[in-house]
Structures are given as structure tokens and as C-alpha cells.
Amino acid sequence: EDQVTQSPEALRLQEGESSSLNCSYTVSGLRGLFWYRQDPGKGPEFLFTLYSAGEEKEKERLKATLTKKESFLHITAPKPEDSATYLCAGLRSNDYKLSFGAGTTVTVRA
Amino acid sequence: DVKVTQSSRYLVKRTGEKVFLECVQDMDHENMFWYRQDPGLGLRLIYFSYDVKMKEKGDIPEGYSVSREKKERFSLILESASTNQTSMYLCASSSFAQGGNEQFFGPGTRLTVL
Numbered sequence: 447e448d449q450v451t452q453s454p455e456a457l458r459l460q461e462g463e464s465s466s467l468n469c470s471y472t473v474s475g476l477r478g479l480f481w482y483r484q485d486p487g488k489g490p491e492f493l494f495t496l497y498s499a500g501e502e503k504e505k506e507r508l509k510a511t512l513t514k515k516e517s518f519l520h521i522t523a524p525k526p527e528d529s530a531t532y533l534c535a536g537l538r539s540n541d542y543k544l545s546f547g548a549g550t551t552v553t554v555r556a
Numbered sequence: 557d558v559k560v561t562q563s564s565r566y567l568v569k570r571t572g573e574k575v576f577l578e579c580v581q582d583m584d585h586e587n588m589f590w591y592r593q594d595p596g597l598g599l600r601l602i603y604f605s606y607d608v609k610m611k612e613k614g615d616i617p618e619g620y621s622v623s624r625e626k627k628e629r630f631s632l633i634l635e636s637a638s639t640n641q642t643s644m645y646l647c648a649s650s651s652f653a654q655g656g657n658e659q660f661f662g663p664g665t666r667l668t669v670l
Binding site: 450 | 600614650660666
């Protein structure tokens with residue numbers, strides 16, 4: 447059975463304190479690994495897609511990396527506006543369905 | 557700009573009522589999805605559709621049905637709402653033909669069943 451596990455569940459950071467979020471996955475025939483950002487009461491907003499081990503993508507203070515078993519979302523020198531829930535999801539190649547993790551809620555204090 | 561809209565942001569219904577949640581996308585995407593999101597459980601797929609008039613069951617289809625009469629519109633139907641269907645409902649769309657696999661989400665409908 448496909449499984450996507452995110453850790454930690456919650457992360458409290460001081461502004462400027464860099465950290466990493468983990469997403470470990472067992473998804474049959476993984477076609478891609480996706481990261482989304484979700485603000486309270488809103489739908490998820492697409493951030494990155496990673497397709498192969500070793501791939502990295504960056505956007506402002508966020509960098510996503512992928513290995514054969516897990517993905518990391520690194521937040522460098524975070525600001526309060528980076529506070530959100532970050533979701534990762536694996537896309538299966540046989541039916542193109544996404545399996546989501548439960549998310550990591552990041553709170554950045556000024 | 558990519559846009560997925562949902563008919564209501566908040567909805568309150570009574571047990572046993574028939575509930576319709578509407579989703580419209582303006583990106584000419586062929587794929588559309590309905591999820592529900594509950595604390596600690598993440599997003600779970602209810603139904604999806606790869607084309608007009610096509611529908612496939614997701615992981616938790618019980619108590620739900622869908623309709624896709626037009627490419628841009630995907631409706632989720634709760635035939636007889638129950639309290640355990642209180643949740644945040646999210647619609648998404650994607651396109652293989654347009655080269656990307658990412659799903660784009662609407663703002664969500666928070667449904668409360670009393």
C-alpha cells in the first residue's frame with residue numbers, strides 16, 4: 447500500500463532559523479514527488495515537482511531535494527510569511543493518482 | 557492564470573439532505589479530482605475523472621457520487637449527508653496533455669453537517 451509520511455507534524459522556528467522538513471514515501475512506480483503549501487482555510491498551492499533521485503528545485507527561501515526513499519524541503523532563513531502547512535504527495539505512474547502526507551505545519555516567529 | 561473555483565466556501569446542511577458541491581476550472585484540463593481533508597489524515601481522494609462523462613472511484617467513495625457533463629465542471633454529490641461527512645472538500649484539476657502532472661486546487665468548501 448502506498449504511504450507518504452511527513453515529519454515533524456509541527457515545527458516552530460525563529461525568524462532566520464533554517465530547518466528541514468522530511469517526506470518519506472513508499473509509492474509504487476513513483477512518477478513524481480510534489481510539494482504544496484497550504485495556508486489556513488485555503489486550497490493547497492503548488493510549489494515543486496521532483497522526478498528523479500538527486501534532483502533539486504528552488505524557489506525563494508525554499509529548496510526541495512529528492513532521494514530514492516525521501517524528499518526534503520529546506521527552508522533557509524525563514525520569515526513569518528513562510529508560516530503555513532507544507533504537504534508532500536507522490537504520484538503513481540499506473541493511474542496518476544496522488545498520495546498525500548498529512549503535512550508539516552510550520553510557524554515562524556518574528 | 558490557472559483557476560479552479562468552487563461554488564461555496566462554507567456550507568451548513570442537515571443530516572439526510574442531498575448536497576451538491578460544484579467545481580469549475582478554466583484551464584481546459586482533462587483531469588479533475590475531489591478530495592476531502594481532515595486533521596491528521598491529510599487529503600484523501602474521493603473520486604476523479606479523466607474525461608467528460610468518465611468517473612473513477614478514489615480511496616473513499618462511499619456515500620458520494622460525482623457528475624461530469626462538461627469538461628470544465630465536476631460535481632460532487634452527497635446523496636444523504638451524514639455528520640461524518642463534515643469536512644473540508646477540495647477540488648483539483650490537471651492535464652497530462654499540457655505537459656505537467658501537477659494538480660491545481662480550488663479554495664475549498666468547508667461543509668458542516670448537523
